[in-house]
Amino acid sequence: xxxxxxxxxxxxxxxxxxxxxxxxxxxxxxxxxxxxxxxxxxxxxxxxxxxxxxxxxxxxxxxxxxxxxxxxxxxxxxxxxxxxxxxxxxxxxxxxxxxxxxxxxxxxxxxxxxxxxxxxxxxxxxxxxxxxxxxxxxxxxxxxxxxxxxxxxxxxxxxxxxxxxxxxxxxxxxxxxxxxxxxxxxxxxxxxxxxxxxxxxxxxxxxxxxxxxxxxxxxxxxxxxxxxxxxxxxxxxxxxxxxxxxxxxxxxxxxxxxxxxxxxxxxxxxxxxxxxxxxxxxxxxxxxxxxxxxxxxxxxxxxxxxxxxxxxxxxxxxxxxxxxxxxxxxxxxxxxxxxxxxxxxxxxxxxxxxxxxxxxxxxxxxxxxxxxxxxx
Amino acid sequence: xxxxxxxxxxxxxxxxxxxxxxxxxxxxxxxxxxxxxxxxxxxxxxxxxxxxxxxxxxxxxxxxxxxxxxxxxxxxxxxxxxxxxxxxxxxxxxxxxxxxxxxxxxxxxxxxxxxxxxxxxxxxxxxxxxxxxxxxxxxxxxxxxxxxxxxxxxxxxxxxxxxxxxxxxxxxxxxxxxxxxxxxxxxxxxxxxxxxxxxxxxxxxxxxxxxxxxxxxxxxxxxxxxxxxxxxxxxxxxxxxxxxxxxxxxxxxxxxxxxxxxxxxxxxxxxxxxxxxxxxxxxxxxxxxxxxxxxxxxxxxxxxxxxxxxxxxxxxxxxxxxxxxxxxxxxxxxxxxxxxxxxxxxxxx
Numbered sequence: 001x002x003x004x005x006x007x008x009x010x011x012x013x014x015x016x017x018x019x020x021x022x023x024x025x026x027x028x029x030x031x032x033x034x035x036x037x038x039x040x041x042x043x044x045x046x047x048x049x050x051x052x053x054x055x056x057x058x059x060x061x062x063x064x065x066x067x068x069x070x071x072x073x074x075x076x077x078x079x080x081x082x083x084x085x086x087x088x089x090x091x092x093x094x095x096x097x098x099x100x101x102x103x104x105x106x107x108x109x110x111x112x113x114x115x116x117x118x119x120x121x122x123x124x125x126x127x128x129x130x131x132x133x134x135x136x137x138x139x140x141x142x143x144x145x146x147x148x149x150x151x152x153x154x155x156x157x158x159x160x161x162x163x164x165x166x167x168x169x170x171x172x173x174x175x176x177x178x179x180x181x182x183x184x185x186x187x188x189x190x191x192x193x194x195x196x197x198x199x200x201x202x203x204x205x206x207x208x209x210x211x212x213x214x215x216x217x218x219x220x221x222x223x224x225x226x227x228x229x230x231x232x233x234x235x236x237x238x239x240x241x242x243x244x245x246x247x248x249x250x251x252x253x254x255x256x257x258x259x260x261x262x263x264x265x266x267x268x269x270x271x272x273x274x275x276x277x278x279x280x281x282x283x284x285x286x287x288x289x290x291x292x293x294x295x296x297x298x299x300x301x302x303x304x305x306x307x308x309x310x311x312x313x314x315x316x317x318x319x320x321x322x323x324x325x326x327x328x329x330x331x332x333x334x335x336x337x338x339x340x341x342x343x344x345x346x347x348x349x350x351x352x353x354x355x356x357x358x359x360x361x362x363x364x365x366x367x368x369x370x371x372x373x374x375x376x
Numbered sequence: 377x378x379x380x381x382x383x384x385x386x387x388x389x390x391x392x393x394x395x396x397x398x399x400x401x402x403x404x405x406x407x408x409x410x411x412x413x414x415x416x417x418x419x420x421x422x423x424x425x426x427x428x429x430x431x432x433x434x435x436x437x438x439x440x441x442x443x444x445x446x447x448x449x450x451x452x453x454x455x456x457x458x459x460x461x462x463x464x465x466x467x468x469x470x471x472x473x474x475x476x477x478x479x480x481x482x483x484x485x486x487x488x489x490x491x492x493x494x495x496x497x498x499x500x501x502x503x504x505x506x507x508x509x510x511x512x513x514x515x516x517x518x519x520x521x522x523x524x525x526x527x528x529x530x531x532x533x534x535x536x537x538x539x540x541x542x543x544x545x546x547x548x549x550x551x552x553x554x555x556x557x558x559x560x561x562x563x564x565x566x567x568x569x570x571x572x573x574x575x576x577x578x579x580x581x582x583x584x585x586x587x588x589x590x591x592x593x594x595x596x597x598x599x600x601x602x603x604x605x606x607x608x609x610x611x612x613x614x615x616x617x618x619x620x621x622x623x624x625x626x627x628x629x630x631x632x633x634x635x636x637x638x639x640x641x642x643x644x645x646x647x648x649x650x651x652x653x654x655x656x657x658x659x660x661x662x663x664x665x666x667x668x669x670x671x672x673x674x675x676x677x678x679x680x681x682x683x684x685x686x687x688x689x690x691x692x693x694x695x696x697x698x699x700x701x702x703x704x705x706x707x708x709x710x711x712x713x714x715x716x717x718x719x720x721x722x723x724x725x
Contacts, residue, residue, distance in 0.1 A: 133686040139440035
């Protein structure tokens with residue numbers, strides 16, 4: 001592992017200090033450990049240590065039936081739980097060759113996009129908190145997140161670990177009145193997003209702390225396998241919803257926000273604009289949702305056809321993919337998870353070296369990782 | 377009637393002094409009365425800290441769309457008492473390999489300057505502990521002493537991160553002293569005196585914020601940096617990554633640091649009110665009411681800023697002080713001097 005050489009211009013030998021960030025971190029990203037080597041104020045090396053939240057999900061998935069494993073997937077990217085379910089069920093259905101009812105597709109997309117909005121709200125709040133705003137934007141974004149979570153609780157009974165999707169559809173239909181409440185919330189959200197932007201986007205201090213900080217070149221991003229808003233902020237227009245379309249996305253009208261520089265500010269802006277696009281998607285899906293079944297009735301301990309397939313969705317953190325290998329038993333033979341946060345972390349060192357300590361926190365925050373996904 | 381409402385603290389003091397002089401020697405009476413006033417000021421600063429902490433938690437709570445403490449006492453008024461009791465009952469941990477005496481003394485050295493500033497703040501006509509004719513110079517000199525206390529705390533903790541944090545805090549305070557001093561020079565030039573009483577008197581017709589808007593802005597920003605409040609609260613945020621200078625402190629010693637911070641906050645608000653907003657003037661309301669209204673207005677702005685803005689990075693902070701504020705403050709001084717000279721030429725003395 002190469003480390004930046006000692007500055008040759010200094011006459012006196014500067015002490016290199018090793019500072020440990022975490023694993024109990026007052027900032028927000030879960031049990032993550034970052035070992036920084038500092039020369040004065042500047043970071044010369046950043047070594048990420050992960051694994052504090054490893055729970056053996058992939059191995060456990062080989063023991064549980066296909067429907068039971070949905071509950072494990074909630075705990076991956078726990079800030080946007082629905083999208084994990086989405087990726088898993090998509091992969092299992094792809095192995096089996098199953099077609100699910102249209103209403104189920106719509107419910108999946110609506111729940112997934114609402115989860116994405118909620119996740120990006122956590123990002124905006126915690127990113128601002130990392131910059132030092134003493135939690136005020138956090139309180140505002142969590143207020144709207146509560147509204148979304150209340151609706152999702154109405155839908156499936158849970159606020160964080162939803163387990164709403166099933167192989168073959170979703171667990172339950174939308175209760176009466178849910179669609180109207182959703183529409184009302186989606187009407188309110190754009191104004192609230194304006195409120196967050198008014199507080200942060202043109203704030204001198206936010207701009208000074210994030211503009212030009214932690215630039216990620218598009219070439220580097222692609223070669224490290226970075227996906228999601230981090231990649232799009234660097235200018236690469238890759239979104240799984242458009243590149244490898246799934247579910248009803250080909251019929252929906254929405255934009256893929258990208259930016260040009262790839263600094264912390266761009267990563268923030270891309271996510272804010274994604275929130276607005278998600279609102280658009282949900283509104284369209286709510287309008288067009290057909291009547292029908294919400295799932296295929298599958299027998300208990302359903303045996304998926306032997307075969308293997310990889311399916312991925314655009315989760316709020318990047319391309320979340322599942323590679324399921326089935327050998328005809330009631331449980332998968334292998335369940336591999338392509339976790340976007342884990343892969344995005346690879347580029348952290350590149351981005352942090354050369355910046356100051358305070359920037360390291362801002363850069364880590366702008367990557368928006370979730371340890372549940374990183375460690376599985 | 378009016379005179380009594382406006383001036384009752386002064387009348388009380390004179391009355392008690394007069395009565396005591398009847399049977400005690402005059403010097404002893406002076407000493408006793410001054411001691412009483414000092415005790416009053418100490419109580420006042422303690423009560424002010426209580427009010428300020430309460431205000432901060434409620435106001436920042438409301439800014440964040442929540443209530444703030446409202447269980448301990450009506451509207452959470454007794455919350456600070458509850459917190460103080462908790463802090464007093466904590467174990468007193470002293471770093472084993474640290475410098476004991478420096479460790480014990482550091483919080484005191486940080487609190488004292490904050491308390492001493494109250495000596496020259498005029499709460500009303502004649503309501504000042506001592507009308508030093510170098511009042512402002514005294515304030516600026518005393519506030520520099522906080523740096524020593526911070527360095528002592530960082531050093532005695534025997535923790536390289538504390539030391540780093542302390543040095544950073546010291547650099548910040550020292551850097552922002554210069555624009556603060558320069559911004560006050562404009563006021564001193566117009567008032568023609570360093571005495572706080574004289575400066576308030578000089579604002580009889582127009583407050584200095586009108587004559588020195590840039591000075592006020594610079595003073596306010598520099599003062600926020602002096603008091604280590606957001607957006608200059610690196611010292612506390614340091615605890616995120618590198619341990620700040622007061623990390624090794626627990627219980628009441630830690631409480632002393634925060635006591636100092638809130639006393640400083642009110643002190644700079646009071647100074648701002650005295651130097652730029654006209655102190656305890658003008659009519660209609662009693663002078664001390666005006667004084668508190670103005671001071672608390674500035675305190676509210678400070679809290680508002682704390683609840684809204686993010687933090688500056690260390691190099692941006694230093695850059696702001698040296699590359700922006702000092703040149704602006706110098707320009708302000710020159711412009712003020714030129715303005716006064718022009719005024720004197722056109723309108724006589």
